[in-house]
Amino acid sequence: MENEEYSKELNVAVRVVHMACSLCEKVQKQLISTNSDQVKSKDDHSLVTVADWSVQATVSWMLSKALGSQISIVAEEDTQTLSSPESSSVLAKVVSAVNGCLAEAPRFGLQGPDNALSASQVLDAISRCNSLGGPTGQHWVLDPVDGTLGFVRGDQYAVALAMIDGGEVIIGVLGCPNYPVKDDGLKQYGQQKVSLSNKSSGEVGCVMYTRKGSRKAWMQPLIHYDQRLEWPNSAKPVQVSSISNPALATFCEPVEKTNSDHSFAAGVACNVGLRKKPLRVYSMVKYAAIARGEAEIYMRFARSGYKEKIWDHAAGVLLVLEAGGVVTDAGGRPLDFSKGIYLEGLDRGIIACSGLQLHEKLIGAVYASWESSNL
Numbered sequence: 001m002e003n004e005e006y007s008k009e010l011n012v013a014v015r016v017v018h019m020a021c022s023l024c025e026k027v028q029k030q031l032i033s034t035n036s037d038q039v040k041s042k043d044d045h046s047l048v049t050v051a052d053w054s055v056q057a058t059v060s061w062m063l064s065k066a067l068g069s070q071i072s073i074v075a076e077e078d079t080q081t082l083s084s085p086e087s088s089s090v091l092a093k094v095v096s097a098v099n100g101c102l103a104e105a106p107r108f109g110l111q112g113p114d115n116a117l118s119a120s121q122v123l124d125a126i127s128r129c130n131s132l133g134g135p136t137g138q139h140w141v142l143d144p145v146d147g148t149l150g151f152v153r154g155d156q157y158a159v160a161l162a163m164i165d166g167g168e169v170i171i172g173v174l175g176c177p178n179y180p181v182k183d184d185g186l187k188q189y190g191q192q193k194v195s196l197s198n199k200s201s202g203e204v205g206c207v208m209y210t211r212k213g214s215r216k217a218w219m220q221p222l223i224h225y226d227q228r229l230e231w232p233n234s235a236k237p238v239q240v241s242s243i244s245n246p247a248l249a250t251f252c253e254p255v256e257k258t259n260s261d262h263s264f265a266a267g268v269a270c271n272v273g274l275r276k277k278p279l280r281v282y283s284m285v286k287y288a289a290i291a292r293g294e295a296e297i298y299m300r301f302a303r304s305g306y307k308e309k310i311w312d313h314a315a316g317v318l319l320v321l322e323a324g325g326v327v328t329d330a331g332g333r334p335l336d337f338s339k340g341i342y343l344e345g346l347d348r349g350i351i352a353c354s355g356l357q358l359h360e361k362l363i364g365a366v367y368a369s370w371e372s373s374n375l
């Protein structure tokens with residue numbers, strides 16, 4: 001992808017997501033071994049971890065350093081809770097995690113700071129990500145730790161970074177630290193959870209990336225310990241599955257039924273002739289599974305009134321599209337990333353498929369099932 005438009009941005013974004021994954025792996029390891037005060041509750045009752053804030057600070061600082069401090073970043077976390085006096089011990093952990101990660105920037109082919117960042121510099125880096133996106137200009141879109149529940153449970157989660165220009169997603173990068181690199185890695189992970197101590201082999205964890213219009217999507221393995229990221233870092237092209245027979249297709253959905261109506265999806269699945277049990281996976285790893293050809297369908301039906309956020313979809317949607325798939329809302333229209341932080345106008349839900357045939361069947365089945373649903 002050298003010499004292409006946005007190649008510098010893509011290259012930096014991939015390296016930064018590798019750094020963020022390495023940070024997350026360290027925090028997840030501590031979290032699982034101590035289950036200490038790394039987890040705090042947030043207004044919306046979701047879980048926010050040290051990793052969330054640390055990744056946001058790291059990505060914000062690194063992107064600004066490499067691409068200029070004028071860049072616009074839209075990201076999930078703010079600093080309200082973190083800057084309160086009760087959070088001082090968490091803030092200290094965040095500052096330490098960020099500085100530990102930034103000190104390793106050269107290993108990832110990037111330049112870190114000359115001196116360790118102070119707490120106020122870390123808070124600044126987090127709060128700088130307060131852009132609201134929109135239809136004009138370039139905006140980076142970050143979900144520092146997507147799939148918070150998966151993260152705290154030692155399961156699947158993702159670091160999702162995208163860049164929108166003129167309202168269109170141009171770059172998509174998804175770090176999936178617990179997604180095994182080999183084919184069908186997710187199904188195997190589900191059967192026999194990969195233990196954290198067994199993760200250093202380079203077989204578990206990948207970063208996927210793509211650029212709009214390239215018709216290609218790539219996967220690199222995570223690097224571990226003192227390894228260096230040497231481009232292209234064994235990048236392998238990925239593509240969607242060629243299965244179009246519903247009886248053979250695998251469909252993914254969110255783990256929590258509060259995030260997606262499982263029974264409505266089961267009705268649609270039955271109507272279309274899907275036979276396999278749903279593959280329930282935390283986070284945007286669901287999009288990664290479609291882009292890698294491990295599953296054919298991702299259905300998501302949030303309760304009525306919930307507004308999907310752009311950072312939960314931008315990187316994953318572009319990966320599926322460029323790997324050869326189709327993603328629309330449940331009415332068959334493309335998702336609109338130009339309206340600010342929400343996917344405004346989204347019709348009922350999101351359907352991602354490996355191909356048009358399956359997609360048409362699903363849209364038809366949603367239409368047929370909708371009347372009888374109670375969403």
Ligand SMILES: Nc1ncnc2c1ncn2[C@@H]1O[C@H](COP(=O)(O)OS(=O)(=O)O)[C@@H](OP(=O)(O)O)[C@H]1O
Pocket residue numbers: 046143145146147148149150253254255256257258259260281282283284302303306309312
């Ligand atoms: N009510 C409701 N409906 C739909 N979606 C919601 C809802 N509430 C939250 N969210 C967003 O869902 C993100 C997690 O989605 P997942 O697909 O990972 O769900 S699950 O954990 O597998 O159930 C989650 O992202 P993270 O906060 O990054 O984990 C939220 O942005």
Ligand SMILES: [Mg+2]
Pocket residue numbers: 143145146147311312
């Ligand atoms: Mg999220």
